[in-house]
Amino acid sequence: xxxNIDGHFLLIGLMAxxxxxxxxxxxxxxxxxxxxxxxxxxxxxxxxxxxADCVKGLRAMGLRGSAVSMPNKQAVCxxxxxxxxxxxxxxxxxxxxxxxxxxxxxxxxxxxYMRSLKEAGVKVIGQKMTLLxxxxxxxxxxxxxxxxxxxxxxxxNQQDECYDKMAQIVKRINDNTDxxxxxxxxxxxxxxxQEIAESVVLCHATGVGMKPLExxxxxxxxxxxxxxxxxxxxxxxxxxxxxxxxxxxxGCKILNGIGMMxxxxxxxxxxWTGQDAPIDYVKExxx
Ligand code: NAD
Numbered sequence: 001x002x003x004n005i006d007g008h009f010l011l012i013g014l015m016a017x018x019x020x021x022x023x024x025x026x027x028x029x030x031x032x033x034x035x036x037x038x039x040x041x042x043x044x045x046x047x048x049x050x051x052a053d054c055v056k057g058l059r060a061m062g063l064r065g066s067a068v069s070m071p072n073k074q075a076v077c078x079x080x081x082x083x084x085x086x087x088x089x090x091x092x093x094x095x096x097x098x099x100x101x102x103x104x105x106x107x108x109x110x111x112x113y114m115r116s117l118k119e120a121g122v123k124v125i126g127q128k129m130t131l132l133x134x135x136x137x138x139x140x141x142x143x144x145x146x147x148x149x150x151x152x153x154x155x156x157n158q159q160d161e162c163y164d165k166m167a168q169i170v171k172r173i174n175d176n177t178d179x180x181x182x183x184x185x186x187x188x189x190x191x192x193x194q195e196i197a198e199s200v201v202l203c204h205a206t207g208v209g210m211k212p213l214e215x216x217x218x219x220x221x222x223x224x225x226x227x228x229x230x231x232x233x234x235x236x237x238x239x240x241x242x243x244x245x246x247x248x249x250x251g252c253k254i255l256n257g258i259g260m261m262x263x264x265x266x267x268x269x270x271x272w273t274g275q276d277a278p279i280d281y282v283k284e285x286x287x
Contacts (some may be wrong), residue, residue: 011066016070023261031277058088058103067095073136092283111144113141126149127150128200129154132204132205139169203234
């Protein structure tokens with residue numbers, strides 16, 4: 001508990017619903033205390049019908065910024081003054097920075113994922129990756145990977161509304177970056193085998209593998225995974241999903257979603273404070 005809060009402290013919000021389960025307030029406040037930054041981070045239950053008023057309030061009350069999560073990531077973009085190229089391509093923002101009344105929307109999920117690969121020594125720039133999923137996490141990862149210089153991205157998803165939205169993002173990636181993106185039906189196992197065989201990284205970004213689908217994996221045939229493939233899962237609870245167990249048994253290097261989560265927080269703190277969050281300290285404190 002910080003004992004030095006005074007009239008100079010600024011507020012950073014988190015606007016989402018539901019949100020009481022989030023680990024972000026704990027993580028962010030640990031860092032501000034450690035770095036002795038006069039910010040406090042608090043979660044607010046914000047449904048979409050209240051979003052416009054909340055952004056007005058953020059502006060009027062001079063909050064330093066806010067994180068944004070579901071269901072507000074897409075809708076919030078219309079209320080902001082500026083959007084980063086990544087947010088323009090993804091169509092969703094998870095971070096607002098208020099700089100003297102100018103609100104800029106960022107998306108740090110993909111930044112966190114790409115940084116977690118880099119920190120683990122995984123080299124994917126100029127190479128191909130296969131991505132399973134087409135929701136919020138997958139969209140952010142695909143766009144950031146393309147902007148960072150991944151040469152080609154093969155995306156697989158079931159035929160649902162996420163697939164259709166990702167098809168539009170794929171077009172935007174191909175029109176605006178040097179990366180070649182493609183989207184395929186997850187049921188096309190022949191294509192999946194072929195694309196994974198040509199990839200250096202397989203990234204899983206759906207909820208399959210966490211509750212209520214814990215113990216399940218979109219990949220069940222271990223022969224799709226070769227030992228020099230890096231297999232990553234955005235899920236961090238459980239720490240080792242069924243997919244990661246399968247991949248580890250095949251001799252693959254594996255990464256769970258903890259790194260993505262920590263590094264996306266690091267990116268947010270860099271935006272709001274200009275400082276580098278002590279990631280090892282956070283890991284130790286969060287357990
Ligand atoms: P989302 O709801 O936006 O997207 C869900 C995706 O899963 C879609 O592509 C959907 O088609 C697919 N899907 C759902 N049920 C499926 C099934 N039975 N079979 C095949 N595909 C199915 O969710 P999201 O926000 O993109 O999150 C995806 C995962 O990433 C979640 O597990 C979430 O916890 C995780 N995540 C992790 C981080 C992190 O920092 N590590 C950040 C964001 C999300």
